[in-house]
Amino acid sequence: MATNAQTSKRSITSRDLPKTPTGITGFDEITGGGLPKGRPALICGGAGCGKTLFAAEFLVRGTRQFNEPGVFVAFEETAEELARNVASLGFDLNQLIRQKKLVVDYVRIECSEIQETGEFDLEGLFIRLNHAIDSIGAKRVVLDTLEALFSALQNELILRAELRRLFRWLKDKGVTAVITAERGQGALTRYGLEEYVADCVVLLDNRVVDQISTRRLRVVKYRGSFHGADEYPFLIGENGISVLPVTSLGLTHEASNQSVSSGILRMDTMLGGKGFYRGSSILISGTAGSGKSTLAAKFVEANCNRGERAMYFAFEESPSQITRNMKSVGIDLAALVHKGLLKFHAARPTYQGLEMHLVNVHDAVKTFKPKVVVFDPVTNLTEIGSEREVKSMLTRLLDFLKMHQITAMFTSLTAGGANLDQTELGVSSLMDSWIIVRNLESSGERNRALYILKSRGQAHSNQVREFVLSKNGLDLLDVYVSDGEIKVGSEKLAQKTRDQEKALLAREEAQVRNLKLERFRKTVKAQIEALEADLKAREAEIRIELATQKQRTINLSQARELMNRHRFVDEK
Amino acid sequence: MKNKKPPPARKKIRRPIEKAGKTKKLLLKLYVAGQTPRSIAALANLRQICEERVAGKYEIEIIDLLKKPQLASGDQILAVPTVVRKLPQPIRKIIGDLSNKEKLLIGLDIA
Numbered sequence: 001m002a003t004n005a006q007t008s009k010r011s012i013t014s015r016d017l018p019k020t021p022t023g024i025t026g027f028d029e030i031t032g033g034g035l036p037k038g039r040p041a042l043i044c045g046g047a048g049c050g051k052t053l054f055a056a057e058f059l060v061r062g063t064r065q066f067n068e069p070g071v072f073v074a075f076e077e078t079a080e081e082l083a084r085n086v087a088s089l090g091f092d093l094n095q096l097i098r099q100k101k102l103v104v105d106y107v108r109i110e111c112s113e114i115q116e117t118g119e120f121d122l123e124g125l126f127i128r129l130n131h132a133i134d135s136i137g138a139k140r141v142v143l144d145t146l147e148a149l150f151s152a153l154q155n156e157l158i159l160r161a162e163l164r165r166l167f168r169w170l171k172d173k174g175v176t177a178v179i180t181a182e183r184g185q186g187a188l189t190r191y192g193l194e195e196y197v198a199d200c201v202v203l204l205d206n207r208v209v210d211q212i213s214t215r216r217l218r219v220v221k222y223r224g225s226f227h228g229a230d231e232y233p234f235l236i237g238e239n240g241i242s243v244l245p246v247t248s249l250g251l252t253h254e255a256s257n258q259s260v261s262s263g264i265l266r267m268d269t270m271l272g273g274k275g276f277y278r279g280s281s282i283l284i285s286g287t288a289g290s291g292k293s294t295l296a297a298k299f300v301e302a303n304c305n306r307g308e309r310a311m312y313f314a315f316e317e318s319p320s321q322i323t324r325n326m327k328s329v330g331i332d333l334a335a336l337v338h339k340g341l342l343k344f345h346a347a348r349p350t351y352q353g354l355e356m357h358l359v360n361v362h363d364a365v366k367t368f369k370p371k372v373v374v375f376d377p378v379t380n381l382t383e384i385g386s387e388r389e390v391k392s393m394l395t396r397l398l399d400f401l402k403m404h405q406i407t408a409m410f411t412s413l414t415a416g417g418a419n420l421d422q423t424e425l426g427v428s429s430l431m432d433s434w435i436i437v438r439n440l441e442s443s444g445e446r447n448r449a450l451y452i453l454k455s456r457g458q459a460h461s462n463q464v465r466e467f468v469l470s471k472n473g474l475d476l477l478d479v480y481v482s483d484g485e486i487k488v489g490s491e492k493l494a495q496k497t498r499d500q501e502k503a504l505l506a507r508e509e510a511q512v513r514n515l516k517l518e519r520f521r522k523t524v525k526a527q528i529e530a531l532e533a534d535l536k537a538r539e540a541e542i543r544i545e546l547a548t549q550k551q552r553t554i555n556l557s558q559a560r561e562l563m564n565r566h567r568f569v570d571e572k
Numbered sequence: 573m574k575n576k577k578p579p580p581a582r583k584k585i586r587r588p589i590e591k592a593g594k595t596k597k598l599l600l601k602l603y604v605a606g607q608t609p610r611s612i613a614a615l616a617n618l619r620q621i622c623e624e625r626v627a628g629k630y631e632i633e634i635i636d637l638l639k640k641p642q643l644a645s646g647d648q649i650l651a652v653p654t655v656v657r658k659l660p661q662p663i664r665k666i667i668g669d670l671s672n673k674e675k676l677l678i679g680l681d682i683a
Contacts, residue, residue: 108648115679118614118668123605124637124649131641153651153667 017224020176023061026243030228040177042197045204051180055142057240060091062140063101070140071132072104075148079104089240103132109152122162141177167196233355263302266476270461279405285412286437292411296374297326304341308371315380319344330473354385378410432456447489598630599659605652606638610669614653617670
C-alpha cells in the first residue's frame with residue numbers, strides 16, 4: 001500500500017503539466033508554477049480590475065526574469081498609451097521594444113470604416129501575430145482584449161469559428177498566451193470566450209466592503225493541475241501585482257537556535273538565559289499603559305546596538321512621538337534612526353486596506369532588510385478587518401517574516417477587565433513567545449508586573465516579576481511575596497520594613513532567651529559544682545573513717561596477740 | 573428592391589465620382605493570404621465591379637500577406653480578404669469575398 005501510494009504520487013508529479021512562471025508575486029505559488037505552458041489562459045474580470053496590468057506584467061516579467069520575449073496585441077490601447085499606463089509600475093516597455101524583447105501591436109478596429117460582404121477569415125490577424133512572434137522569437141503572447149472583435153465584425157458565426165481556430169493555432173505555435181476578457185452578466189465573460197480557453201481561467205475582481213476596496217483573484221479552473229481554489233486578495237502596488245495566498249505557503253521555514261537579547265538582562269534570564277530565538281514571533285499583551293511599547297523599543301534598541309537593523313511599524317503614534325516618549329526612559333531611538341539602523345513606518349490602520357498593509361510590510365522589509373520588526377499595536381488592525389481577516393493576514397505576515405529569519409514583536413492591547421490570557425485577535429497560537437504585562441493596583445498606586453506566559457522551546461521562568469520603568473531605563477525586579485500575596489512598589493517596601501521589624505524583634509527576643517538560658521546554665525553549673533565538692537568532702541571523710549577503722553582493727557589484733565603472748569609465755 | 577434603389581443612388585453619387593475622377597483615381601489595395609478560392613473570388617468581384625463602374629480610373633494593388641506579413645499592421649488588417657480604399661479619402665475597408673455587390677458598392681462609395 002505504502003509503495004503504491006508513493007509511486008502514484010511520483011507519477012503525478014512527473015506527469016504534471018509543464019508551466020510557465022508569470023513572475024507575478026504569489027500567483028506562481030497558488031498555481032503551482034504559473035500558467036500552463038504553451039497554452040492559452042483566460043484572464044477575466046470587470047472594468048478596472050487589473051486585467052491589462054496582469055497581462056503586461058506577465059510579459060514584462062517574462063522578458064526580465066525568464067528571458068522569454070513577448071508579444072502584446074492591444075485592441076484597446078495604442079502602444080504609447082499602454083507604455084504610459086504600465087510605466088507607473090516601473091515597466092519600461094519602450095526599452096524592451098528597443099531591445100527586441102517585446103512587440104506591442106496595436107490592432108485598431110474602426111467599425112465605421114469597415115464593411116462586410118461575403119465570407120472572410122481572420123488570417124490577417126494570424127499573419128500579423130505570426131509575424132510578430134517570429135520577429136523576436138516570442139514565447140509569450142497577450143491578446144487584450146479579443147472582445148473588441150465582436151463589436152467590429154457582425155458575422156459572429158465566422159468570428160467564433162475563427163476564434164476557435166486562433167486558440168488552436170496559438171497552442172500549435174507553442175506560445176503561452178494570456179487572453180483578457182470583460183466579465184459578463186451571469187457568465188465569466190461577455191462573449192463566452194471561456195468556451196474556447198479550456199485550460200486555465202483566472203477571475204479578477206474588485207470589491208468594496210466597508211468603503212475599503214480589495215482586489216481578489218481566483219483560479220476558476222486549471223485543467224490538469226492542482227491549484228489554490230480560494231479567492232486570493234491581490235494588490236497593484238509600485239512593483240506590480242502581488243497576489244497574497246491566504247493559506248500560506250507551507251510550514252517549511254528553518255528554526256534558528258540563535259538567540260536575540262530582549263534588551264533587559266533579567267528578561268533574558270527569565271527566558272532561559274539568552275533571550276528570544278531568532279526568527280521567532282513575540283507577543284506582548286497588556287492593558288493600556290502597561291509598558292508594551294517601551295518593551296518593544298528596548299528590544300529594538302538592543303538589536304540595533306548589536307549592529308542589526310530594525311523596523312518599527314507604528315499604527316498608533318507618530319515616529320517623533322515614539323522617539324520623544326522613549327527618551328523619557330533612556331532609550332534614544334532618534335540616534336538609531338540617524339545611524340540608519342532603525343526605520344519607522346507609521347500609518348493609521350484605516351489609511352489603507354489590510355492587504356495593502358501587508359504588501360507595504362513586504363515591500364518595506366524587502367528593501368530595508370531588518371532583522372527585527374515591531375508592530376505596535378497589532379490590535380489596531382481590527383479596525384479595518386474582521387478578526388478572521390486579521391488573523392489570516394498575520395499568519396501570512398509571520399510566515400513571510402519567519403522565512404526571512406526576522407524576529408517579530410507584536411504588541412497587543414487588552415481591554416481593561418478582559419481575560420489576559422485571551423487576546424482579541426486570537427493570534428496567540430501563532431506566537432512563539434507571549435509576555436504579559438499587567439497593572440497591579442493597590443495602596444493607592446499602580447505598578448506593573450510582567451510574566452512569561454509561554455515561550456516555545458525555552459526553559460522559561462514561571463515567576464512574576466515587577467516591571468519598573470524609570471528614567472534610568474527599565475528593569476525587572478523580584479516581587480515580594482508575603483503571606484501568599486504579591487507585593488510590589490511602595491507596598492513592597494512597606495511590607496519589607498514591616499517584615500524587617502518583625503524579624504528584628506524576633507532576633508532580640510531570641511537573644512534574651514539565650515541570655516536567660518545561659519544564666520540558668522550557670523546557676524545549675526554552680527549548684528552542680530557545690531554538690532560535687534560536697535561529694536568529694538564526704539568521700540574523703542568516709543575514706544579517712546574507713547582507714548582509721550581498719551588501723552584500729554589491726555591495732556586491736558596486735559594488741560590481743562601481745563596480750564596473749566604475755567599470758568601464755570610459760571606454755572612453751 | 574434591387575430595381576428600385578440603384579436609379580436614385582446613381583444620380584446622386586455620379587457627380588462626386590465624376591469630379592473625383594477628374595482629379596483622383598480610385599486607389600484600391602486588396603489584401604489576401606495566398607491564393608485561396610476566397611481571395612480569387614474577391615479579386616474577380618472587385619475587378620468586375622470596377623470595370624463596370626469606374627473603368628480606367630482605378631488601380632488595384634494586390635498584397636499577399638503570406639509574402640509580406642509586415643504590411644498587415646500598416647492598414648490594420650485583421651480579416652482577409654480585405655479591400656482598402658486608399659484614395660479618395662477617407663479610408664474605407666470592405667472585408668469578405670465581396671460577393672455582395674450592393675454592399676461592395678456602398679463600401680467603395682462608387683455606387
